[in-house]
Amino acid sequence: MKVLVIGNGGREHALAWKLLQSKQIEQVVCVPGNGGTASMEGCQNLSLAVDDFEAIAQFAKDQNITLVVVGPEVPLAKGITDYLKSVGLMVFGPTKAGAQIEASKAWAKALMQEAGIPTARAAVFTEAAAAKSYVKGQGAPIVVKADGLAAGKGVIVAQTVEQAHAGIDAMFGGEFGSAGKFVVIEECLTGQEVSVLALTDGLTIRPLLAAQDHKRIGEGDTGENTGGMGAYAPAPIATPELMAKVQKQVLEKAIAILRKKGIDYRGVLYAGLMITPNGDFKVLEFNCRFGDPETQVVLPLLETPLEELILACVEQRLAQMPPIAWKQGAAVTVVAASGGYPGAYEKGKVITGIPEAQALGTTVFHAGTKAFPGGSEKTRQVVTDGGRVLNITAVGENFEHALTQAYAGTQCIHFEGMYYRRDIGHRVK
CATH class of the missing domain: 3.30.1490.20 (ATP-grasp fold, A domain)
Structure with missing residues (x-):
């Protein structure tokens, strides 16, 4: 089967990478993709905007694409799933109505309150x-x-x-x-944040491994919020007992209230949780897609073929699937960012050391990169093209092993102004 992946970040590179591990997948096309997806065997980039729904649909039909997997939230919020389904394509990702759960924090807060999902006290202002x-x-x-x-x-x-x-x-x-x-003002909760990415067909919902992201730019979780500077999975704080409560009190309640509102939600439901010091939890936010960079540590640990899970969601038969299988061990990813991010930064800086990092056993997922055609992987020039540039990911038999490997790979890579946090995973060291 052929799969079309929408997006150009590290998350989309990880999705394409995981899909191509299956013998059932003959080709992945990324729209628009990045320097990493451009260089993967069996993968090609297509230079279209993620919101050019008509052109995406035409390509998918012309090329007999079996499945479209939508990575980012913006095309979901604009209704890409609705459009592609209306022309007969199979799409993994919620409709525009479902994507409101991320596109409007006020709408999501009202939904949580109506469903009785534990969340922070809040008010909305205009x-x-x-x-x-x-x-x-x-x-x-x-x-x-x-x-x-x-x-x-x-x-x-x-x-x-x-x-x-x-x-x-x-x-x-x-x-x-x-x-x-609109502005939402919430009480400030203290504790540790945990990301729970769950797959759903609108009736059944199954969580993936819990991960912990590092959102602040500075070490010690200081400075401005970013899209994420690193992550690890599984998160030790998300015990089986806590995950059982999350399943009942958050995930199942969320799907039930969406269904009550007539929303057929098929895709990823991502719950961002705050785990308080006494072990309670509240939902900080919901997202309507795979997390980034959480996907880059969850998928390397996934044993069950990804396309089987996605198709089960799209075809509304997730309840019939066996339990999701996972590899033993842990995964860590370190984000290499452009100097100045999350503020202004320059593009076009030459990146070196990726083959050397991969030779150590790490997987380098590209996020904000551009590759120039020609040459081998070792000689092809790759340059920076975004704020978060690369995700250097390692899987180890335990957390310490994965962390050591990820940082060894990170130290191989260089570009002008490169910045990365040196304390990823500090909570579990």
């Missing part, structure tokens, strides 16, 4: 004065969120009322575009 007055009454620390999609950066954990007010001004002032038309 103008700055009322939001500031609420913050003044609540005090700090407090969390200020842009309502819509903001590439993982529309969240400010304000330590003072003044910081919260500045964040409110930035959001209503257009810093996050249309995402700032």
